[in-house]
Amino acid sequence: MAQLSIKQDQQGDVTILRLSGKVTIGEGSVQLREAVRGLLEGGKKNVLLDLGDISYIDSSGIGELVSSYTTTNNQGGTLKLLNLTKKLQDLLTITKLLTVFQTFDNEQEAIDSFS
């Protein structure tokens, strides 16, 4: 069974990927990469990652968030984060990546921020 499940939800021009489970080396990291690249290839460039149901993330998962952010930016898109767990917020603070990502606790505010 996959350690990460990803559900896609379209809200206007914004595509929300709802992640549930683990984003770790060898499993979830690759799934996340493929999901984001699939969106970009399909012309969906406003990407919101809902991370509220992430149970575990490691340095590989953090690296994949960075990589997804960079890839999206390089293709003229925007990637933002929604519903950071306490653990993820801690890790992004430690690694100073909170200064990079735009993050939201409210989904509607996050969606509106793309327009």
Add this chain to the structure above:
Amino acid sequence: VTDLPASHTTRPFPQPLIHLTIGSTYKQLTLVSAAAQPVLRGLFADSLTVDRVALAIHEAVVNAIRHGNHENPHTIIEITLAIEDGDLIVRVVDEGSGFDLAELQDPRHPDTLMRPHGRGLFLIHHAMDSIETARTHDGRAVLTLRKAIPPHHPPGRGAHPHQGGPDHGPALD
């Protein structure tokens, strides 16, 4: 690998709380986490510390699988958790040639901030009080992590008893 003083490398390893021997595959990380989590919850009252130390152990094993044993499933990794002088000690032994801690780059630096890799050792450093590298007498690489257990939370309380057989792990040179 940094040469350690003889006192560090010859000191017998304390009685382990956990001693695991795993193959070098990422699927084994779940097993390591399942074994370590109850011990960490017994040692550290603060859930954030438990999460950080658990992640440090995870990252140390990932490092051993990836860089030490080059993801060769036929190689093994030994993981030991023990308590010594009021500290939690985590020791991870792989079959690689080790690495130089001095080469660790700060992933928070503007030049490295957007790199997809290079945060594992940093997160270990952040979570633990000290990191040391050494070698076993048969040449395997040893990474030893140490974290002080808060005095209000007595060592061993709630921790699992010895789970991994009678040995204390491989002797160090």
